[in-house]
Amino acid sequence: MSQERTGAQIMVEALIREGVEVVFGIPGGAIMPFYHALPDYTEQLRHILCRHEQGAGHAAEGYARASGRVGVCIATSGPGATNLVTPIADAWMDSTPLVAVTGQVSSLALGKDAFQETDITGITVPITKHNYLVSDPSELPQVFKEAFHIASTGRPGPVLIDVTKDAQQARIVPNWDVKINLPGYKPTVVGNRRQVRDAIALLATAKKPLIMAGNGVIWGNAAAELVQFAERTGIPVITTLHGKGSIPEDHPLALGMPGMHGWVHVNRAIQECDVLFNIGARFDDRVTGKVSTFAPNAQVIHVDIDPSEIGKNIATRVPIVGDAKGILQALLEEIPASDHSEWLAHIRDMQEKHQGRQQYLKRPDTPALMPHDVYDGLNRAMLSRGKCKVCTDVGQHQMWAAQLIDWMNPRSHITSGGSGTMGFAVPAALGAAVACPDDTIWVICGDGGFQMTNQELATIKQEGIKNVKVAIINNGYLGMVRQWQELFEGKRYSGTPLTGPDFPMLAKAYGLAGVLVETIEQVDEAIQKAWDYDGSVLLDFRVEREANVFPIVPQGKSISDMMTEAPEAVGA
Numbered sequence: 001m002s003q004e005r006t007g008a009q010i011m012v013e014a015l016i017r018e019g020v021e022v023v024f025g026i027p028g029g030a031i032m033p034f035y036h037a038l039p040d041y042t043e044q045l046r047h048i049l050c051r052h053e054q055g056a057g058h059a060a061e062g063y064a065r066a067s068g069r070v071g072v073c074i075a076t077s078g079p080g081a082t083n084l085v086t087p088i089a090d091a092w093m094d095s096t097p098l099v100a101v102t103g104q105v106s107s108l109a110l111g112k113d114a115f116q117e118t119d120i121t122g123i124t125v126p127i128t129k130h131n132y133l134v135s136d137p138s139e140l141p142q143v144f145k146e147a148f149h150i151a152s153t154g155r156p157g158p159v160l161i162d163v164t165k166d167a168q169q170a171r172i173v174p175n176w177d178v179k180i181n182l183p184g185y186k187p188t189v190v191g192n193r194r195q196v197r198d199a200i201a202l203l204a205t206a207k208k209p210l211i212m213a214g215n216g217v218i219w220g221n222a223a224a225e226l227v228q229f230a231e232r233t234g235i236p237v238i239t240t241l242h243g244k245g246s247i248p249e250d251h252p253l254a255l256g257m258p259g260m261h262g263w264v265h266v267n268r269a270i271q272e273c274d275v276l277f278n279i280g281a282r283f284d285d286r287v288t289g290k291v292s293t294f295a296p297n298a299q300v301i302h303v304d305i306d307p308s309e310i311g312k313n314i315a316t317r318v319p320i321v322g323d324a325k326g327i328l329q330a331l332l333e334e335i336p337a338s339d340h341s342e343w344l345a346h347i348r349d350m351q352e353k354h355q356g357r358q359q360y361l362k363r364p365d366t367p368a369l370m371p372h373d374v375y376d377g378l379n380r381a382m383l384s385r386g387k388c389k390v391c392t393d394v395g396q397h398q399m400w401a402a403q404l405i406d407w408m409n410p411r412s413h414i415t416s417g418g419s420g421t422m423g424f425a426v427p428a429a430l431g432a433a434v435a436c437p438d439d440t441i442w443v444i445c446g447d448g449g450f451q452m453t454n455q456e457l458a459t460i461k462q463e464g465i466k467n468v469k470v471a472i473i474n475n476g477y478l479g480m481v482r483q484w485q486e487l488f489e490g491k492r493y494s495g496t497p498l499t500g501p502d503f504p505m506l507a508k509a510y511g512l513a514g515v516l517v518e519t520i521e522q523v524d525e526a527i528q529k530a531w532d533y534d535g536s537v538l539l540d541f542r543v544e545r546e547a548n549v550f551p552i553v554p555q556g557k558s559i560s561d562m563m564t565e566a567p568e569a570v571g572a
Helices: 007-017 029-041 053-067 085-093 120-127 137-152 165-169 193-205 215-219 223-233 264-272 324-334 341-353 371-385 396-404 425-435 447-453 456-462 479-488 503-509 520-532 567-571
Strands: 022-025 046-049 071-075 098-104 130-134 158-164 209-213 237-239 254-256 275-279 299-304 318-321 388-392 413-415 440-446 468-474 513-517 537-542
Touching (some): 007 029, 007 165, 053 071, 053 085, 053 098, 053 425, 053 447, 053 456, 085 098, 098 165, 120 130, 120 158, 137 165, 158 165, 193 299, 193 324, 209 223, 215 223, 223 324, 371 396, 371 440, 371 520, 396 413, 396 440, 396 468, 425 440, 425 447, 440 447, 468 503, 468 520, 503 513, 520 537
Parallel strands (some): 022 046, 071 098, 275 299, 299 318, 513 537
């Protein structure tokens, strides 16, 4: 029989019962009872004190993305809770399992504009799978069990639990004999057999089929099944930003990334294919471009755990609701081997004519360090060293990383996609480093995004984390916005020139090593030394300020309308 516990103790024990080993957070008035309880459970639950609640939320995301487990972040009421809104929204858009636990003012003060009172459950309704306001401590075991179930099943996502201070302080005997019974929440995991066979029949008649693998393959742990399916059918595979690593990029059937910054041959393959088999991707606007012109010749098969995504943006011939792994296994039971070598050869011919990486080899007449020089060095090191993960921020550097690094394994590429959250990478790397202490965790970020959350370097130092290596692609601009201003607004650089501190010196101030890299000759040595250094390191790569990401599909245009170089160069 359970002994009497405070609500705060019940909260901690509920986390432990869900298998949680680490939480990321910051204390404050309304969550103080929880923090008062924590020291009694230090052997079971590690708390990491972040420097900003946004950092705590992104760290929990990074932990989840690297490990496949639910990430947990903690904050107090009011500004503490609202600082979690950005990572909660990010987790919502990118289907990351997250449980955010916030303190709330006492029950009697609710609705009275008490100090640091904010209706965080109301604020987060649109960006959570579900949320709870708990004022009765007897509800805590049930609520926590439900929250973790909802966050981790079906399409993963964030759940928020807001607990009043008096509920944390009250003493009760908890009832741990709770069961999950959510009549309105019954995710479909096993696909409809008839629809599976319809998909097989459609693929059997296809002359130019194409597989598009997305985030659902990663979260469904279906990478092995994807490769087996592609090899059985001979169908080429394209991978979305969040699908990177679902098939090794040196695989003969792997083509690369589609969409706004996808390769020319990939986007043209989409426009020519007659069957497009989407496994676990959203058909978001960065992939489709102008929707009415997307894949005009294709009949679409769409596999997704979330039925609301099927048919939302692109008309679907064969919808299959279910888990990517289970659906691929069902397909593999019945689908015959096929040969699409002629179609693949055609795509490879297009690739030879429009090889995306070639554009980066056309060096301008400048001694400046070019971004692709850095990525070449990082890619070589990662391929030779292995056992690494990369957290990228948002902007030009993010797209260069997606294009120029050979992603070989699932969960090796961690980035903010749907929300495009600058400041994501450094705290996400903190979480990934805690989840995977034996891996080297590389941060690739811009000088703009780095300055949003660089304070989490202090957390990395305080926690004794030695496996984070930060690569700043420093061009002195908010680079992606500047690129758009250059290409589409006549170089009217408004609000984009950016100064910053001496980043290596800043790293040293935080207790990390810091190195400035300014020439191509310094790149490889700096990367190798950083990798071997017994501690976390920052590398400041001072790159050509006006280098651009190509190809690019202008907003509102078809993915057929790719720009492969600046207009001046086109007309030259």
